[in-house]
Amino acid sequence: MGGGDDAGGGGWFSGGWLRGFNGDHFWQEAQQASLALLGIIFMYLVIAKGEALLAIVFNPMLFALRSTRNGFAFLTSLVSRKISPVGSTEPSIPVEVQTRISAKESVIRKWGSD
Structure with missing residues (x-):
């Protein structure tokens, strides 16, 4: 019925939307926008x-x-x-006698061939 700006909150240029940048709620809205942006970045990091x-x-x-x-x-x-005596019954293998085996042979030796 009357002036549309007062009843409907106004348009883009009549001060309705732009009023938030100069009004009392600017810092609250800026904080909410920052938190929303951080939340989006955090969710991206978690998902991706x-x-x-x-x-x-x-x-x-x-x-x-x-x-x-x-x-x-x-x-x-x-x-x-x-605890064990010095002259144990298990013979020790000299380092020179030990040979390198492949990973496959090591697994087969440990787990056996199925």
Whole structure:
């Protein structure tokens, strides 16, 4: 019925949309827009780069677990050497006699051929 700007909020150039840039809600709207943009970027990283994010999280954890396991293995080998007698019944293989085997042969030796 009357002036459309007051009742309907106005148009693009009559101050309705542009009023937000000069009004009281500018910083709230800017913060919401920034958070929305950060949310979109985060979702992209999770969806598109999920493997890399998992690697960033899990690789240090696996390294720490592996180091702990190796430390315990070293300690148990030290303890077992002190407990076992010097002249053990198992003959030790000289380093010169040991030969390198392929990965396939190592797997077959460990797991057997099916």
